[in-house]
Amino acid sequence: AQSVAQPEDQVNVAEGNPLTVKCTYSVSGNPYLFWYVQYPNRGLQFLLKYITGDNLVKGSYGFEAEFNKSQTSFHLKKPSALVSDSALYFCAVRRTGGFKTIFGAGTRLFVKA
Amino acid sequence: NAGVTQTPKFQVLKTGQSMTLQCAQDMNHNSMYWYRQDPGMGLRLIYYSASEGTTDKGEVPNGYNVSRLNKREFSLRLESAAPSQTSVYFCASSEASGGGNQPQHFGDGTRLSIL
Numbered sequence: 001a002q003s004v005a006q007p008e009d010q011v012n013v014a015e016g017n018p019l020t021v022k023c024t025y026s027v028s029g030n031p032y033l034f035w036y037v038q039y040p041n042r043g044l045q046f047l048l049k050y051i052t053g054d055n056l057v058k059g060s061y062g063f064e065a066e067f068n069k070s071q072t073s074f075h076l077k078k079p080s081a082l083v084s085d086s087a088l089y090f091c092a093v094r095r096t097g098g099f100k101t102i103f104g105a106g107t108r109l110f111v112k113a
Numbered sequence: 114n115a116g117v118t119q120t121p122k123f124q125v126l127k128t129g130q131s132m133t134l135q136c137a138q139d140m141n142h143n144s145m146y147w148y149r150q151d152p153g154m155g156l157r158l159i160y161y162s163a164s165e166g167t168t169d170k171g172e173v174p175n176g177y178n179v180s181r182l183n184k185r186e187f188s189l190r191l192e193s194a195a196p197s198q199t200s201v202y203f204c205a206s207s208e209a210s211g212g213g214n215q216p217q218h219f220g221d222g223t224r225l226s227i228l
Contacts (some may be wrong), residue, residue: 004155036216041221043220043222103155103156
């Protein structure tokens with residue numbers, strides 16, 4: 001069975017500081033891993049995805065994610081947070097060859113000016 | 114380029130009423146999905162359509178039916194609405210029909226309240 005855990009309901013950071021949003025997963029076989037962002041009253045928007053072989057993945061808006069196979073983690077990072085990064089972030093996993101994508105419960109990021 | 118369009122954006126129903134949520138995509142994507150989003154639970158898959166002419170159940174299909182009308186359109190129907198179906202419903206599409214690593218593209222949702 002596939003599962004995704006986002007252990008923090010909310011992450012608070014000051015503008016200009018680095019941010020990390022955590023994600024761990026469980027899936028049989030090799031996973032496809034994704035990060036999405038959701039702004040109020042909008043649908044999810046794709047940020048980045050894990051591609052086999054690249055442990056550090058770069059995505060939109062300066063975000064990146066670090067894949068760690070031994071820890072089954074895919075943490076989202078950004079070197080310098082912006083107030084406009086405040087949103088709800090979802091980690092998602094899909095088994096290779098599968099159709100169903102499993103989403104984490106989401107982590108709300110709050111960046112204070 | 115509109116992407117994924119959902120109608121209506123808001124709806125209030127009484128228990129027992131029926132309604133159909135509409136979804137259309139203009140990206141020529143093969144796969145389409147219906148999710149519901151509830152606080153603290155992320156997105157849960159209701160039904161999906163891997164390609165035109167096929168539909169399959171997701172995690173929470175009970176109380177719902179779907180129709181893949183053509184490659185562009187994928188509708189979700191509530192036959193007899195219940196308060197537990199109060200939620201925000203999202204339609205999504207992706208290019209792959211074989212479960213590839215392409216991301217999903219989401220509409221802006223339908224906010225549905227069942228009284």
